[in-house]
Amino acid sequence: MTLVRYNPRNSMSLYEDFDRILDSFFSTTVEGTQRMPKVDIREREGSYTLEAELPGLSEKEVDVRVEENLLTLSTLRREEEEEKKDRYIMRERSTSEYRRSFVLPKDADSKKIEASFKNGLLTLNIPKLPESKPRQIEVKS
Numbered sequence: 001m002t003l004v005r006y007n008p009r010n011s012m013s014l015y016e017d018f019d020r021i022l023d024s025f026f027s028t029t030v031e032g033t034q035r036m037p038k039v040d041i042r043e044r045e046g047s048y049t050l051e052a053e054l055p056g057l058s059e060k061e062v063d064v065r066v067e068e069n070l071l072t073l074s075t076l077r078r079e080e081e082e083e084k085k086d087r088y089i090m091r092e093r094s095t096s097e098y099r100r101s102f103v104l105p106k107d108a109d110s111k112k113i114e115a116s117f118k119n120g121l122l123t124l125n126i127p128k129l130p131e132s133k134p135r136q137i138e139v140k141s
Contacts, residue, residue, distance in 0.1 A: 037098060048108060048126040054098075055120040062122055066110045073122070074099040 038053045052073055054062060063074045075098045083090045104110055107128045114125045 037100075039100070041102075046128055048105070048128070050102070050124040050126065052100075052122040052124075053120060054117075054122055057120065059117040062117060064113075064115050064122075064124065066104070066113060069104045069106075069108075069110065070101055071104055071110070071113075071124075071126075072099065072101045 040049075040051045042049045050071075054075060057075055057077060061075050061077050063072075063076075065072045065074075075096070077096045079094045081092045104126065109127045109129045112127045116123045116125075
């Protein structure tokens with residue numbers, strides 16, 4: 001005789017599980033509740049450029065910090081809405097928070113990073129240290 005573990009799941013829960021898996025696969029959210037902003041990082045001859053899409057935010061809601069060689073972008077937005085109709089009061093609150101950290105390359109000059117924010121796009125210009133640039137060495141005879 002073989003023992004079979006009882007599983008009270010019905011056949012509909014399998015469809016629900018499958019739908020949840022598909023939704024999470026095609027979703028661009030973190031933990032299903034928060035959108036992950038897109039970040040582009042480019043290397044140029046004398047600097048790195050990091051661009052982060054932060055639509056709907058203002059520069060006051062964006063925080064950029066550098067500790068040693070760790071660059072951290074974070075945002076915090078709180079919205080509160082209240083509507084009074086007849087004898088009912090509706091109050092909704094929402095908070096959205098985002099935090100992402102990047103390890104700076106060894107040749108990045110963390111003391112000279114410049115940030116600008118325009119139309120929901122955060123742009124960081126991260127210059128390279130002067131000694132990291134290649135230089136020509138004269139060969140003498």
